[in-house]
Amino acid sequence: MINKLTAKIQKTKAPIVVGLDPMLNYIPKHIQEKAFKEFGETLEGAAEAIWQFNKEIVDKTYDLIPAVKPQIAMYEQFGIPGIMAFKKTVDYCKSKDLVVIGDIKRGDIGSTSAAYATGHIGKVQIGANKIAPFDEDFVTLNPYMGADSITPFIDVCKEEKKGLFILVKTSNPSSGDFQDQMVGDRPVYELVGEKVAQWGETCMGDDYSYVGAVVGATYPEMGKTLRKIMPKAYILVPGYGAQGGQGKDLVHFFNEDGLGAIVNSSRGIIAAYKQEKYAKFGEENFADASRAAAEDMIADIAGALEAAK
Ligand SMILES: O=C(O)c1cc(=O)[nH]c(=O)n1[C@@H]1O[C@H](COP(=O)(O)O)[C@@H](O)[C@H]1O
Numbered sequence: 001m002i003n004k005l006t007a008k009i010q011k012t013k014a015p016i017v018v019g020l021d022p023m024l025n026y027i028p029k030h031i032q033e034k035a036f037k038e039f040g041e042t043l044e045g046a047a048e049a050i051w052q053f054n055k056e057i058v059d060k061t062y063d064l065i066p067a068v069k070p071q072i073a074m075y076e077q078f079g080i081p082g083i084m085a086f087k088k089t090v091d092y093c094k095s096k097d098l099v100v101i102g103d104i105k106r107g108d109i110g111s112t113s114a115a116y117a118t119g120h121i122g123k124v125q126i127g128a129n130k131i132a133p134f135d136e137d138f139v140t141l142n143p144y145m146g147a148d149s150i151t152p153f154i155d156v157c158k159e160e161k162k163g164l165f166i167l168v169k170t171s172n173p174s175s176g177d178f179q180d181q182m183v184g185d186r187p188v189y190e191l192v193g194e195k196v197a198q199w200g201e202t203c204m205g206d207d208y209s210y211v212g213a214v215v216g217a218t219y220p221e222m223g224k225t226l227r228k229i230m231p232k233a234y235i236l237v238p239g240y241g242a243q244g245g246q247g248k249d250l251v252h253f254f255n256e257d258g259l260g261a262i263v264n265s266s267r268g269i270i271a272a273y274k275q276e277k278y279a280k281f282g283e284e285n286f287a288d289a290s291r292a293a294a295e296d297m298i299a300d301i302a303g304a305l306e307a308a309k
Contacts, residue, residue: 001137001163002205002212002234005099006259008066014298015254017101017236018061018290019266020070020089022050026271028283031056047081050074053286054089057270058096060287061294067099069236069264090136101165101236102136107149114152121153121162138163140214140236143192144178150199154211157203163210163234168193168226171216171239189222193229200233208234208260215253217245217263224252227260235261240297241268247297247304254305263301269293 200209217239
Protein backbone atom coordinates (compact mmCIF):
# COMPACT_ATOMS: atom_id res chain seq x y z
CA MET A 1 0.00 0.00 0.00
CA ILE A 2 2.85 2.40 0.70
CA ASN A 3 4.04 1.92 -2.89
CA LYS A 4 0.51 2.68 -4.13
CA LEU A 5 0.34 5.79 -1.94
CA THR A 6 3.72 7.02 -3.22
CA ALA A 7 2.77 6.32 -6.84
CA LYS A 8 -0.56 8.13 -6.47
CA ILE A 9 1.10 11.15 -4.88
CA GLN A 10 3.57 11.28 -7.77
CA LYS A 11 0.79 10.93 -10.34
CA THR A 12 -1.53 13.56 -8.84
CA LYS A 13 1.37 15.83 -7.74
CA ALA A 14 -0.80 16.37 -4.68
CA PRO A 15 0.62 15.26 -1.32
CA ILE A 16 -2.72 15.81 0.36
CA VAL A 17 -5.42 13.82 2.12
CA VAL A 18 -9.03 14.91 2.27
CA GLY A 19 -10.32 14.23 5.77
CA LEU A 20 -13.86 12.89 5.52
CA ASP A 21 -14.95 14.03 8.99
CA PRO A 22 -18.62 14.90 8.53
CA MET A 23 -20.53 16.71 11.28
CA LEU A 24 -24.25 17.34 10.78
CA ASN A 25 -23.76 21.09 10.96
CA TYR A 26 -21.50 20.98 7.87
CA ILE A 27 -24.09 19.17 5.81
CA PRO A 28 -26.15 21.42 3.56
CA LYS A 29 -29.84 21.70 4.37
CA HIS A 30 -31.02 20.14 1.10
CA ILE A 31 -29.10 16.93 1.83
CA GLN A 32 -30.31 16.75 5.42
CA GLU A 33 -33.93 17.40 4.43
CA LYS A 34 -33.90 14.66 1.79
CA ALA A 35 -32.34 12.12 4.15
CA PHE A 36 -34.72 13.00 7.00
CA LYS A 37 -37.71 12.79 4.68
CA GLU A 38 -36.75 9.23 3.82
CA PHE A 39 -35.46 7.99 7.18
CA GLY A 40 -36.84 10.50 9.73
CA GLU A 41 -34.79 12.56 12.17
CA THR A 42 -33.07 9.39 13.34
CA LEU A 43 -29.60 7.89 13.42
CA GLU A 44 -30.44 6.32 10.05
CA GLY A 45 -31.40 9.73 8.67
CA ALA A 46 -28.15 11.31 9.90
CA ALA A 47 -26.09 8.40 8.54
CA GLU A 48 -27.77 8.74 5.13
CA ALA A 49 -27.03 12.50 5.14
CA ILE A 50 -23.33 12.01 5.92
CA TRP A 51 -23.02 9.29 3.29
CA GLN A 52 -24.63 11.49 0.58
CA PHE A 53 -22.42 14.41 1.66
CA ASN A 54 -19.25 12.29 1.50
CA LYS A 55 -20.20 10.78 -1.85
CA GLU A 56 -20.61 14.16 -3.49
CA ILE A 57 -17.29 15.43 -2.12
CA VAL A 58 -15.50 12.28 -3.28
CA ASP A 59 -17.11 12.51 -6.74
CA LYS A 60 -15.86 16.10 -7.08
CA THR A 61 -12.32 15.55 -5.79
CA TYR A 62 -11.17 11.97 -6.41
CA ASP A 63 -9.29 12.80 -9.61
CA LEU A 64 -7.21 15.47 -7.82
CA ILE A 65 -6.12 13.59 -4.74
CA PRO A 66 -4.34 10.37 -3.74
CA ALA A 67 -6.07 9.60 -0.45
CA VAL A 68 -8.87 10.20 2.03
CA LYS A 69 -8.97 9.89 5.80
CA PRO A 70 -12.36 9.18 7.34
CA GLN A 71 -12.17 9.75 11.13
CA ILE A 72 -14.26 6.98 12.69
CA ALA A 73 -15.52 9.08 15.65
CA MET A 74 -17.49 11.24 13.25
CA TYR A 75 -19.40 8.09 12.22
CA GLU A 76 -19.56 6.42 15.65
CA GLN A 77 -21.49 9.42 16.95
CA PHE A 78 -24.39 8.08 14.85
CA GLY A 79 -24.16 4.57 16.31
CA ILE A 80 -24.56 1.48 14.14
CA PRO A 81 -25.99 3.39 11.12
CA GLY A 82 -23.00 5.74 11.41
CA ILE A 83 -20.55 2.82 11.36
CA MET A 84 -22.33 1.49 8.28
CA ALA A 85 -21.88 4.90 6.62
CA PHE A 86 -18.16 4.68 7.53
CA LYS A 87 -17.85 1.31 5.79
CA LYS A 88 -19.84 2.50 2.78
CA THR A 89 -17.49 5.50 2.54
CA VAL A 90 -14.38 3.27 2.76
CA ASP A 91 -15.70 0.99 0.00
CA TYR A 92 -16.80 3.86 -2.23
CA CYS A 93 -13.42 5.60 -1.96
CA LYS A 94 -11.64 2.35 -2.77
CA SER A 95 -13.86 1.91 -5.82
CA LYS A 96 -12.55 5.32 -6.94
CA ASP A 97 -9.00 3.98 -6.47
CA LEU A 98 -8.30 6.29 -3.53
CA VAL A 99 -6.01 5.14 -0.72
CA VAL A 100 -8.10 5.01 2.46
CA ILE A 101 -6.55 5.91 5.80
CA GLY A 102 -8.90 4.77 8.56
CA ASP A 103 -8.36 7.27 11.35
CA ILE A 104 -9.11 4.94 14.27
CA LYS A 105 -6.23 5.80 16.68
CA ARG A 106 -6.21 2.36 18.29
CA GLY A 107 -3.69 0.62 20.54
CA ASP A 108 -4.32 -1.76 23.46
CA ILE A 109 -2.83 -4.84 25.13
CA GLY A 110 -1.42 -7.24 22.54
CA SER A 111 -4.40 -9.60 22.23
CA THR A 112 -6.86 -6.72 21.90
CA SER A 113 -4.65 -4.89 19.39
CA ALA A 114 -4.51 -8.10 17.35
CA ALA A 115 -8.32 -8.06 17.17
CA TYR A 116 -8.37 -4.38 16.15
CA ALA A 117 -5.78 -5.12 13.47
CA THR A 118 -7.81 -8.05 12.15
CA GLY A 119 -10.97 -5.95 12.04
CA HIS A 120 -9.52 -2.92 10.32
CA ILE A 121 -6.66 -4.03 8.06
CA GLY A 122 -6.70 -7.82 8.29
CA LYS A 123 -8.99 -10.74 7.64
CA VAL A 124 -11.05 -12.70 10.13
CA GLN A 125 -11.39 -16.46 9.78
CA ILE A 126 -15.01 -17.59 9.98
CA GLY A 127 -15.24 -21.32 9.35
CA ALA A 128 -13.87 -21.84 5.86
CA ASN A 129 -14.07 -18.14 4.98
CA LYS A 130 -11.52 -15.39 5.41
CA ILE A 131 -13.25 -12.02 5.41
CA ALA A 132 -11.82 -8.47 5.51
CA PRO A 133 -14.26 -6.63 7.82
CA PHE A 134 -13.47 -2.91 7.36
CA ASP A 135 -10.59 -3.24 4.89
CA GLU A 136 -9.00 0.21 5.12
CA ASP A 137 -5.55 0.57 3.50
CA PHE A 138 -3.88 2.31 6.45
CA VAL A 139 -4.91 2.96 10.05
CA THR A 140 -3.74 5.46 12.64
CA LEU A 141 -2.44 4.17 15.98
CA ASN A 142 -1.73 5.59 19.40
CA PRO A 143 1.58 4.01 20.56
CA TYR A 144 1.54 5.26 24.12
CA MET A 145 0.74 1.76 25.50
CA GLY A 146 4.10 0.59 24.20
CA ALA A 147 5.57 -1.85 21.69
CA ASP A 148 3.24 -4.80 22.34
CA SER A 149 0.27 -2.58 21.44
CA ILE A 150 1.78 -1.93 18.00
CA THR A 151 3.47 -5.18 16.92
CA PRO A 152 0.18 -7.05 16.23
CA PHE A 153 -0.64 -4.33 13.68
CA ILE A 154 2.83 -4.65 12.13
CA ASP A 155 2.35 -8.40 11.77
CA VAL A 156 -0.93 -7.84 9.88
CA CYS A 157 0.69 -5.13 7.73
CA LYS A 158 3.39 -7.57 6.64
CA GLU A 159 0.81 -10.18 5.75
CA GLU A 160 -1.66 -7.90 4.00
CA LYS A 161 0.71 -5.20 2.68
CA LYS A 162 -1.25 -2.52 4.49
CA GLY A 163 0.14 0.46 6.38
CA LEU A 164 0.17 2.38 9.65
CA PHE A 165 0.49 5.97 10.77
CA ILE A 166 1.64 6.09 14.38
CA LEU A 167 1.11 9.21 16.52
CA VAL A 168 4.50 10.77 17.30
CA LYS A 169 3.86 14.50 17.85
CA THR A 170 0.21 15.46 17.60
CA SER A 171 -1.17 18.77 16.33
CA ASN A 172 -3.34 19.72 19.32
CA PRO A 173 -2.47 22.50 21.80
CA SER A 174 -1.99 20.07 24.73
CA SER A 175 0.18 17.61 22.81
CA GLY A 176 3.20 18.75 24.81
CA ASP A 177 1.71 17.64 28.15
CA PHE A 178 3.25 14.20 27.80
CA GLN A 179 4.88 14.09 24.36
CA ASP A 180 7.35 16.91 25.14
CA GLN A 181 8.41 15.57 28.55
CA MET A 182 12.16 15.01 28.71
CA VAL A 183 13.62 11.57 29.27
CA GLY A 184 17.26 12.34 29.99
CA ASP A 185 18.08 14.94 27.35
CA ARG A 186 15.50 13.76 24.79
CA PRO A 187 11.81 14.62 24.48
CA VAL A 188 9.43 11.66 24.48
CA TYR A 189 8.26 12.37 20.92
CA GLU A 190 11.82 11.89 19.63
CA LEU A 191 12.06 8.52 21.37
CA VAL A 192 8.74 7.49 19.84
CA GLY A 193 10.01 8.71 16.44
CA GLU A 194 13.09 6.50 16.82
CA LYS A 195 10.89 3.53 17.63
CA VAL A 196 8.73 4.23 14.54
CA ALA A 197 11.90 4.24 12.41
CA GLN A 198 12.99 0.89 13.92
CA TRP A 199 9.59 -0.72 13.40
CA GLY A 200 9.61 0.64 9.88
CA GLU A 201 12.90 -1.03 8.98
CA THR A 202 11.20 -4.42 9.38
CA CYS A 203 8.46 -3.49 6.96
CA MET A 204 9.85 -1.70 3.90
CA GLY A 205 8.16 -0.94 0.57
CA ASP A 206 10.30 0.16 -2.41
CA ASP A 207 11.48 3.48 -0.97
CA TYR A 208 9.34 4.10 2.09
CA SER A 209 8.20 1.98 4.99
CA TYR A 210 4.74 0.59 5.63
CA VAL A 211 5.09 2.15 9.07
CA GLY A 212 4.50 5.89 8.94
CA ALA A 213 4.15 8.59 11.58
CA VAL A 214 1.74 11.39 12.48
CA VAL A 215 3.31 14.78 13.17
CA GLY A 216 1.17 17.93 13.40
CA ALA A 217 1.60 20.80 10.92
CA THR A 218 1.31 23.08 13.96
CA TYR A 219 4.80 22.04 15.14
CA PRO A 220 7.07 22.66 12.12
CA GLU A 221 10.36 22.75 14.04
CA MET A 222 9.67 19.40 15.62
CA GLY A 223 8.64 18.13 12.20
CA LYS A 224 12.08 19.10 10.88
CA THR A 225 13.83 17.07 13.60
CA LEU A 226 11.50 14.11 13.24
CA ARG A 227 11.98 14.05 9.46
CA LYS A 228 15.67 13.31 10.08
CA ILE A 229 14.97 10.72 12.78
CA MET A 230 12.56 8.79 10.53
CA PRO A 231 13.92 9.23 6.97
CA LYS A 232 11.99 6.27 5.55
CA ALA A 233 8.67 6.93 7.27
CA TYR A 234 5.85 8.68 5.47
CA ILE A 235 4.61 11.47 7.73
CA LEU A 236 0.87 12.13 7.87
CA VAL A 237 0.62 15.82 8.72
CA PRO A 238 -2.73 16.98 10.14
CA GLY A 239 -3.37 20.53 11.29
CA TYR A 240 -3.42 22.31 7.92
CA GLY A 241 -6.21 24.88 7.48
CA ALA A 242 -8.71 24.77 10.34
CA GLN A 243 -5.95 24.32 12.96
CA GLY A 244 -3.77 27.07 11.45
CA GLY A 245 -1.09 25.14 9.51
CA GLN A 246 -0.01 26.67 6.16
CA GLY A 247 2.10 25.54 3.20
CA LYS A 248 5.21 27.36 4.42
CA ASP A 249 5.09 25.35 7.69
CA LEU A 250 5.24 22.07 5.83
CA VAL A 251 8.44 22.28 3.83
CA HIS A 252 10.63 20.40 6.32
CA PHE A 253 8.19 17.53 6.65
CA PHE A 254 9.18 16.49 3.13
CA ASN A 255 12.35 14.70 2.06
CA GLU A 256 14.61 16.02 -0.68
CA ASP A 257 12.91 13.68 -3.17
CA GLY A 258 9.78 15.84 -2.66
CA LEU A 259 8.05 12.86 -1.06
CA GLY A 260 7.66 11.53 2.46
CA ALA A 261 4.78 13.66 3.70
CA ILE A 262 1.06 13.75 3.12
CA VAL A 263 -0.92 16.65 4.53
CA ASN A 264 -4.47 16.28 5.82
CA SER A 265 -7.21 18.86 5.80
CA SER A 266 -10.71 17.93 6.93
CA ARG A 267 -12.94 20.90 7.83
CA GLY A 268 -10.92 23.19 5.53
CA ILE A 269 -12.03 21.11 2.54
CA ILE A 270 -15.31 19.43 3.37
CA ALA A 271 -16.85 22.57 4.89
CA ALA A 272 -15.13 24.99 2.49
CA TYR A 273 -18.46 26.43 1.31
CA LYS A 274 -18.89 27.92 4.79
CA GLN A 275 -15.70 30.00 4.42
CA GLU A 276 -15.94 33.52 3.03
CA LYS A 277 -13.37 32.64 0.36
CA TYR A 278 -15.59 29.94 -1.15
CA ALA A 279 -19.03 31.35 -0.24
CA LYS A 280 -19.61 32.25 -3.90
CA PHE A 281 -20.25 28.57 -4.66
CA GLY A 282 -23.32 28.56 -2.40
CA GLU A 283 -24.57 25.75 -0.18
CA GLU A 284 -26.05 23.76 -3.10
CA ASN A 285 -22.62 23.57 -4.74
CA PHE A 286 -20.71 22.69 -1.59
CA ALA A 287 -18.68 19.99 -3.35
CA ASP A 288 -17.43 22.46 -5.97
CA ALA A 289 -16.21 24.61 -3.08
CA SER A 290 -14.42 21.53 -1.71
CA ARG A 291 -12.75 20.96 -5.06
CA ALA A 292 -11.60 24.59 -5.20
CA ALA A 293 -10.25 24.34 -1.64
CA ALA A 294 -8.36 21.14 -2.51
CA GLU A 295 -6.88 22.84 -5.61
CA ASP A 296 -5.81 25.83 -3.50
CA MET A 297 -4.23 23.56 -0.89
CA ILE A 298 -2.28 21.67 -3.55
CA ALA A 299 -1.05 24.97 -5.06
CA ASP A 300 -0.13 26.36 -1.63
CA ILE A 301 2.02 23.33 -0.77
CA ALA A 302 3.60 23.16 -4.24
CA GLY A 303 4.41 26.90 -4.05
CA ALA A 304 6.01 26.51 -0.63
CA LEU A 305 8.10 23.53 -1.77
CA GLU A 306 9.20 25.40 -4.90
CA ALA A 307 10.13 28.53 -2.92
CA ALA A 308 12.25 26.43 -0.56
CA LYS A 309 14.38 24.93 -3.38
O1 LIG B 1 -4.27 11.24 13.40
C1 LIG B 1 -4.80 12.26 12.95
O2 LIG B 1 -5.27 12.27 11.84
C2 LIG B 1 -4.71 13.50 13.74
C3 LIG B 1 -3.59 13.64 14.54
C4 LIG B 1 -3.29 14.89 15.09
O3 LIG B 1 -2.25 15.08 15.71
N1 LIG B 1 -4.16 15.92 14.88
C5 LIG B 1 -5.31 15.78 14.14
O4 LIG B 1 -6.02 16.78 13.96
N2 LIG B 1 -5.63 14.55 13.63
C6 LIG B 1 -6.90 14.36 12.87
O5 LIG B 1 -6.85 15.15 11.69
C7 LIG B 1 -8.12 15.75 11.41
C8 LIG B 1 -7.97 17.26 11.46
O6 LIG B 1 -9.15 17.88 11.07
P1 LIG B 1 -9.19 19.43 10.61
O7 LIG B 1 -8.59 20.21 11.73
O8 LIG B 1 -10.66 19.68 10.42
O9 LIG B 1 -8.40 19.54 9.34
C9 LIG B 1 -9.08 15.15 12.44
O10 LIG B 1 -9.61 13.98 11.86
C10 LIG B 1 -8.18 14.79 13.60
O11 LIG B 1 -8.72 13.71 14.35
